[in-house]
Amino acid sequence: MRSIALLALAALSLAADRPPSPFTIDEILGLPQPDNLVASPTGSAVAWTFNERGVRNLYAASGPEFRVRRLTSYTSDDGQELTQVSFSRDGQWIVYVRGGDHGSARTGSPPNPAHATEAPKVQIWAVSLAGGAPRLVGDGDSPAVSPDGSRVAVVRDRRIWIAPIGGGSARPEPAFFAGGSSEAPAWSPDGRSLAFVSDRGDHSFIGVFTPGQPIRYLAPSTARDSTPQWSPDGRRIVFLRQPGVGGPPRAPLVDVVTPWSLIVARFEASSGLDGNEPQVATVLESGDPPDPILRHPGGIAPRWAGDGTLVFLSYRDGWPHLYSIPPSGGRPLLLTPGPFMVEHFTISADGRSAIYTANTGPDQADIDRRHLFTVRVSGGSPTALTAGNGIEWSPAPLADSQLLALLHADPRRPPLPGLMPVGGGAIRALAADHIPPDFPASRLVVPEPVTFKTSDGVEVHAQLFKPIGFEGRRPAIVYVHGGGPRQMLLAWHDRWEYANDYGVNQALANRGFLVLAVNYRLSVGYGRAFEFPEHTGTRGTSEYLDVLAAGRYLQARPDVDPARIGVWGASYGGYLTALALGRNSDVFAAGVDVHGVHDRLRAPSPAELAHALVGDGLTEADLRRALEVAFASSPIAAVPTWRSPVLLIHGDDDRVVDFRQTIDLERRLRDKGVRVEVLVLPDDVHDPLLWRNWRTSMRAAVEFFERELGRPH
Secondary structure: OHHHHHHHHHHHHHHHHOOOOOOOHHHHOOOEEEEEEEEOOOOOEEEEEEEEOOEEEEEEEEOOOOEEEEOOOOOOOOOOOEEEEEEOOOOOEEEEEEOOOOOOOOOOOOOOOOOOOOOOOOEEEEEEOOOOOOEEEEEOEEEEEOOOOOEEEEEEOOEEEEEEOOOOOOOOEEOOOOOOEEEEEEEOOOOOOEEEEEEOOOOEEEEEEOOOOOOEEOOOOOOEEEEEEEOOOOOEEEEEEEOOOOOOOOOOOOOOOOOOEEEEEEOOOOOHHHOOOOEEEEEEEOOOOOOOHHHOOOOOOOEEOOOOOEEEEEOOOOOOEEEEEOOOOOOOEEOOOOOOOEEEEEEOOOOOEEEEEEOOOOOHHHHHOOEEEEEEOOOOOOEEOOOOOOEEEEEEEOOOOOEEEEEEEOOOOOOEEEEEEOOOOOOEEOOHHHOOOOOOHHHOOOOEEEEEEOOOOOEEEEEEEOOOOOOOOEEEEEEEOOOOOOOOOOOOOOOHHHHHHHHHHHHHHHOOOEEEEEEOOOOOOOOHHHHOOOOOHHHOOOOHHHHHHHHHHHHOOOOEEEEEEEEEEEOHHHHHHHHHHHHOOOOOOEEEEEOOOOOOOOOOOHHHHHHHHHOOOOOHHHHHHHHHHHHHOOHHHHHHHOOOOEEEEEEOOOOOOOOHHHHHHHHHHHHHOOOEEEEEEOOOOOOOOOHHHHHHHHHHHHHHHHHHHOOOO
């Protein structure tokens, strides 16, 4: 018997050392992608969206059974987003936006990636939690459901409109007339008034509209005011204030952080919104030098706790942490001390605690994960709610204060919604049957955390995807994430576009490539000094040293062929990929550049030139030096030394990176004699809205690396 057991163990060991069977790009990108998780303000219901191979639908589950139900019936990969999901206060309706490109700040007609012969629209819909067909609320964006659940405030044509939530024959009507562009509607808790942003271009106000009264602007100034939020009792509004356009010209090579402040407007209890002007006070300022929290993915995110305390994010101690402060101001109370990042947070159903995601835990590698924690807004020790080798995010406490909804994933299992006790415990996955039967979870590798030093002594974190069962030296690839302020993780990512990239890195490892995902300086998760270093981007591209160090790290490994190292990335990752191929073709033998920026020159404005001529804070030498550094920081400056072949991928309706960037680089490289392949996605945007475009692009990327670097054996 003992010999049989040993033979069985030996067989298992041999199987573990063999390469797993190959899977397709369609299979690995077939994961269900949940997003927009919200909990009902009453009862025990949750809702979210699923993107399943481009088919986007709204789902919900209600207690006590939490049986998953699909509430919409969209059937095609048509590129129409589902975003901004919210419940009515009574929990009976769910409102959502269909259409648009909410990953872009550029306005314009809605994207049409599926080439429909009728122009797509951005529309607001409502569907009953009990079931039934969705009802069109109206064209528009940024919906805000009234507290009584009967109306929706929407933004359309630079105005705020009011529409009945059930649709029907009643038509949306303009709520009021105001100068500028009216945006970001927010109902008062009693539903009598709307706070909104009145954008005037170079400055903006916070306005309050109450039917039958003139609009009141809260402490109007030359500043840009935004993000109004009512306190639970409806007596206060907090908003963010930043300087308006203007001031002395700034030296282009100096990174200047914009100052900010939190303002609270307090309405007298005796007269309320019908009385005199509110008392307005600054409760928090950004300091000197200013706190850079507005550049953090979560922003400052001020939220009211149940007792009227304000909770917010700040870099006051060098890390993005949670603080609380009374609405009257005072010294902020640090709630989450330690060398880690708080990324996002919400307030518990009882209003007494904050629930947040952070890259910390008992394992040193948790710096490259996300776990959930809770802390009282009055202070005290935080409590860990989750741990392990997975990641957890988007906490949504249920109204009964007993359960917490969340999204979660691990290195092999893709993201799913789930439920857990609000005080911590086992996670119950919802909709696990939506993982396709052909999804290759068992054939995925578990990435390993690695660190290495750059030529200027900076320690860089990365994740290594090490193929199973391949012998000898093999080709390797450096993956460079986009954004700048992002972080790749040791599991399926919490952002859908980077979850796709994680899947592609797994596909490359499945084919025998060793893949290194590098979190270069500018990445979040490693503290203020790493996230906001000097001389990055158009001021010198010091972050490129991290990408080069990643390539040299791979070259030094005994299992890597140093002559067969590739590089790929999208957006900012595409920019750094192009820099790598241009500056260091001796290290990077081939690359895939997805909608990267290639020319970072910005022509000085006539006003800047005029101010430089008269010596108002700028000189001609300042502008000339800035142009020289910006050009040297551009991939086009490295074309003379660029030898490695490249695949360029770009959607021609990209509203973040101009399509001209790819046209220009292609022409320069062809003139130089560099081998260039191009894949154009007509009518698609920065992060493709069509799943089939992701599939086509990533298939092309993998095949390109197999051709140029040779398929591992």
